[in-house]
Amino acid sequence: MSELSKKDCVSLEEAMKELxxxxxxxxxxxxxxxxxxxxxxxxxxxxxxxxxxSRLKKFLEENKSPRS
Structure with a gap:
């Protein structure tokens, strides 16, 4: 398996902000x-x-509860 690099990742802060x-x-x-x-x-x-x-975003979109 190839080694992971920063360009293949997103920081937790960026991910939390986007979500x-x-x-x-x-x-x-x-x-x-x-x-x-x-x-x-x-x-x-x-x-x-x-x-x-991407997997986390998809999970959240699929499980988004409708707000009334």
Whole structure:
């Protein structure tokens, strides 16, 4: 398997902002879907892969509850 690079990932902060969720909710989704967090040397941010981010977005869109 090829090595993961930053360009293949999105930071947790960017993902939370795009999805409009807070950290606790976001972490709950990651655990529920089994999505791992990645850290790169000399960077204090955490990342998830773009593929996992797409999977998370799809999950949220499919399970969005209609607001009345």
């Amino acid at each position: 409009g969720v807070v950290r606790n909710t976001f972490n709950m989704y990651l655990v529920a879907l089994g999505i791992p967090k990645h850290k790169f040397p000399l960077d204090r941010r955490l990342f998830i892969t773009k593929e996992d981010f």
